[in-house]
Amino acid sequence: MTAAQYNLKIQKLVAVVSIILFLTKIFAWYLTGSVAILTDASESIVNVVAGLLGVYSLYVSAKPRDLDHPYGHG
Known part of the structure; x- marks a missing residue:
């Protein structure tokens, strides 16, 4: 696993946890x-x-470099 793949995996985890926390707070509001x-x-x-x-x-x-981005997209 490259560093870019690892970073993307961790960031996806952060996004999922944020969504779960948001939904939990909405549920808590609904109850209370x-x-x-x-x-x-x-x-x-x-x-x-x-x-x-x-x-x-x-x-x-x-993304890898291409004709429009000779030094990459980062």
Whole structure:
């Protein structure tokens, strides 16, 4: 496994954990009706988006060089 593959694997794990935490907070809000939990879940959306953007950026940067990108995509 190359370093790029390892980094992508770890970033995917980060994204999945962020999504699970978000869904857990939404479920906790549903059970309790607490506005504090809802606002915390809303803030977790930022973590989910950041995790998914990290996956995308690592995926693109791992592409090999081509005619348009002679030094690679990273």
